[in-house]
Amino acid sequence: MIQNKASIAGLSSPFSDRQRGIVPKAPCSLKIKAAAAAAASNRDRNGTVLAVETVTKEMAEAESLIDDSQPTVAGGIRDAYGEDAATEDQPVTPCGYSLLRDPRHNKGLAFTDKERDAHYLLGLLPPSVPSQELQVKKLMNIIRQYQVPLQKYMYMMDLQERNERLFYKLLIDHVEEMLPIVYTPTVGEACQKYGSIFSRPQGLYISLKEKGRILEVLRNWPEKNIQVIVVTDGQRILGLGDLGCQGMGIPVGKLSLYTALGGVRPSACLPITIDVGTNNEKLLDDEFYIGLRQRRATGQEYDELLHEFMTAVKQNYGERVLVQFEDFANHNAFDLLAKYGTTHLVFNDDIQGTAAVVLSGLMAALKLLGGTLADHRFLFLGAGEAGTGIAELIALEISKQTQMPLDEARKNIWLVDSKGLIVESRKESLQHFKKPWAHDHEPVETLLEAVNDIKPTVLIGTSGVGRTFTQEVVEAMASFNEKPLILALSNPTSQSECTAEQAYTWTNGRAIYASGSPFPPVEYEGQTYVPGQSNNAYIFPGLGLGLIMSGTIRVHDDMLLAASEALAAQVTQENLDNGQIYPPFTNIRKISAHIAANVAAKAYELGLATRLPRPKDLVAYAESCMYSPSYRNYR
Numbered sequence: 001m002i003q004n005k006a007s008i009a010g011l012s013s014p015f016s017d018r019q020r021g022i023v024p025k026a027p028c029s030l031k032i033k034a035a036a037a038a039a040a041s042n043r044d045r046n047g048t049v050l051a052v053e054t055v056t057k058e059m060a061e062a063e064s065l066i067d068d069s070q071p072t073v074a075g076g077i078r079d080a081y082g083e084d085a086a087t088e089d090q091p092v093t094p095c096g097y098s099l100l101r102d103p104r105h106n107k108g109l110a111f112t113d114k115e116r117d118a119h120y121l122l123g124l125l126p127p128s129v130p131s132q133e134l135q136v137k138k139l140m141n142i143i144r145q146y147q148v149p150l151q152k153y154m155y156m157m158d159l160q161e162r163n164e165r166l167f168y169k170l171l172i173d174h175v176e177e178m179l180p181i182v183y184t185p186t187v188g189e190a191c192q193k194y195g196s197i198f199s200r201p202q203g204l205y206i207s208l209k210e211k212g213r214i215l216e217v218l219r220n221w222p223e224k225n226i227q228v229i230v231v232t233d234g235q236r237i238l239g240l241g242d243l244g245c246q247g248m249g250i251p252v253g254k255l256s257l258y259t260a261l262g263g264v265r266p267s268a269c270l271p272i273t274i275d276v277g278t279n280n281e282k283l284l285d286d287e288f289y290i291g292l293r294q295r296r297a298t299g300q301e302y303d304e305l306l307h308e309f310m311t312a313v314k315q316n317y318g319e320r321v322l323v324q325f326e327d328f329a330n331h332n333a334f335d336l337l338a339k340y341g342t343t344h345l346v347f348n349d350d351i352q353g354t355a356a357v358v359l360s361g362l363m364a365a366l367k368l369l370g371g372t373l374a375d376h377r378f379l380f381l382g383a384g385e386a387g388t389g390i391a392e393l394i395a396l397e398i399s400k401q402t403q404m405p406l407d408e409a410r411k412n413i414w415l416v417d418s419k420g421l422i423v424e425s426r427k428e429s430l431q432h433f434k435k436p437w438a439h440d441h442e443p444v445e446t447l448l449e450a451v452n453d454i455k456p457t458v459l460i461g462t463s464g465v466g467r468t469f470t471q472e473v474v475e476a477m478a479s480f481n482e483k484p485l486i487l488a489l490s491n492p493t494s495q496s497e498c499t500a501e502q503a504y505t506w507t508n509g510r511a512i513y514a515s516g517s518p519f520p521p522v523e524y525e526g527q528t529y530v531p532g533q534s535n536n537a538y539i540f541p542g543l544g545l546g547l548i549m550s551g552t553i554r555v556h557d558d559m560l561l562a563a564s565e566a567l568a569a570q571v572t573q574e575n576l577d578n579g580q581i582y583p584p585f586t587n588i589r590k591i592s593a594h595i596a597a598n599v600a601a602k603a604y605e606l607g608l609a610t611r612l613p614r615p616k617d618l619v620a621y622a623e624s625c626m627y628s629p630s631y632r633n634y635r
């Protein structure tokens with residue numbers, strides 16, 4: 001979908017308003033200040049950027065000065081990746097016993113005789129020199145012997161701390177099997193028990209105690225060339241509620257997917273947990289809880305800490321570091337995105353990443369259901385970050401496809417929250433992100449009533465509450481839809497609105513179904529149904545890679561649409577014939593390269609990319625940028 005700049009500037013969704021600006025408020029060099037001034041002078045009276053090419057060129061120049069001061073391998077755009085993309089022999093700093101204790105360089109028994117000789121390893125290892133593939137095979141044998149998923153998780157975390165390349169090789173080569181361990185659902189249980197299983201810090205902890213010293217905290221992290229930060233304050237971890245400081249498992253898990261699925265090098269990834277306390281009484285009473293033992297700070301105290309953090313991030317890492325907000329409670333999530341969307345490269349995974357993955361699933365599903373997006377009726381259970389984020393992106397796409405005003409495009413999209421259907425008569429008391437969805441309708445209290453009234457073709461669960469798509473609800477969907485599309489997005493598995501088995505059996509095998517956490521295939525009346533996984537993990541790794549490789553300085557809604565289209569384009573006829581609206585995760589690195597390329601192409605088109613010149617073949621370029629977990633030879 002190619003848009004001209006005028007039509008982009010004309011969009012009026014809340015996303016666009018938040019994220020259209022490209023003027024850095026706190027520029028980190030004089031040259032960037034000059035570029036910012038140029039950007040400011042290129043706005044019309046609505047604040048819309050009119051011509052950004054000049055600005056990005058100047059910013060690119062300014063940024064290249066910053067890059068020159070970074071201790072990276074020489075060679076332009078590829079600098080950030082060179083250390084990992086290179087296949088030739090590499091120098092290695094630690095040696096002897098320290099080399100075996102350094103996860104970034106350790107190879108376990110796979111050090112060659114020559115390397116053992118050159119790096120003071122003689123006698124420190126038994127004689128055998130297995131290949132990396134054999135090491136993976138051995139570890140998979142061990143992991144498969146654990147019956148309890150949390151034990152597998154702990155084994156994987158230990159491996160990551162011991163031998164990083166082996167961790168990623170194993171994760172990439174066995175992605176379908178290992179994703180549910182390092183990610184949802186097991187990561188949810190790990191967060192709940194994080195204090196009890198804590199062994200070593202895996203990211204930065206910034207608590208209220210560090211107020212006034214956040215820059216110093218960032219500088220304590222050993223890696224300097226950071227490209228992606230995933231940050232949480234732990235208040236809405238999956239559908240498990242407030243887990244306080246123990247939410248750290250989520251940034252760690254998300255960033256391991258940035259590397260495994262998106263090819264961003266691990267040393268460029270920084271997990272951060274902001275600890276402002278927790279309102280979870282159970283954790284406050286838990287002797288193993290690792291966070292501040294106080295109730296959550298709110299209001300000015302909260303805002304000031306977050307502002308200090310965002311300012312320090314830009315000061316320390318520059319204009320192009322991507323900050324992914326993850327699992328914040330919705331009032332803070334929307335506010336942070338609005339506040340920093342115009343000054344920082346920020347992205348909210350729960351609002352925007354989820355929106356992109358669901359829109360992609362819908363685009364693919366239309367090939368099975370027929371019609372266009374505008375022909376369908378959507379009903380959501382849950383009107384928070386995920387629900388309203390998805391709803392808004394669907395409306396934006398409908399508006400683009402049909403040229404109808406956004407408000408009009410919203411009319412076929414309905415949301416139910418904990419108080420019932422969102423309708424006009426409730427408007428006054430609604431949170432701001434729900435107001436656009438308050439349509440004209442009688443009050444409706446239950447989901448079943450809403451389903452029977454609205455007769456949606458698509459039912460989407462974003463409530464965080466398990467088994468809320470009851471048999472009656474699903475059967476009602478099947479009574480007026482030949483192929484009811486049912487997306488039970490809440491995580492982890494326990495919070496899924498209905499299971500795959502329920503969706504298929506209650507619709508006599510007619511449902512098209514996907515869930516946020518994976519379900520195994522279902523046998524029903526002699527047929528095998530393979531459910532899809534509708535999770536933002538399809539989107540953020542490729543989107544992040546696209547932003548990084550193009551040096552993009554702001555996220556724009558059109559980049560989300562570009563990511564959705566790229567993902568939908570990877571769904572094959574064979575996938576569709578099997579009722580699947582997402583491609584399998586086994587191909588995820590190829591998929592991520594395509595998403596990255598589409599996102600980068602959009603960023604160049606919008607003039608928001610600063611790495612110039614634009615590579616001709618963006619897919620090939622994305623692939624060439626990707627981190628490879630294969631061992632390097634040490635000279």
Ligand SMILES: NC(=O)C1=CN([C@@H]2O[C@H](COP(=O)(O)OP(=O)(O)OC[C@H]3O[C@@H](n4cnc5c(N)ncnc54)[C@H](OP(=O)(O)O)[C@@H]3O)[C@@H](O)[C@H]2O)C=CC1
Pocket residue numbers: 236237238239240329330349350351354357381382383384385386387416417418419461462463464465468489490491492495515516517534535536537
């Ligand atoms: N698959 C994926 O990729 C993703 C999945 N998710 C999942 O989505 C879920 C929700 O996340 P998020 O949107 O951020 O959470 P929010 O807290 O922002 O929103 C939850 C919404 O659900 C509503 N709700 C809660 N209980 C009920 C109920 N019993 N009946 C009807 N509505 C209810 C809330 O109502 P009210 O506003 O009245 O309180 C609120 O509108 C989580 O489980 C999360 O794991 C999130 C992001 C990505």
Ligand SMILES: CC(=O)C(=O)O
Pocket residue numbers: 184237238239327349350490491516535536537
């Ligand atoms: C997947 C995800 O981001 C969530 O459930 O919050």
Ligand SMILES: [Mg+2]
Pocket residue numbers: 238326327349350
């Ligand atoms: Mg999340």
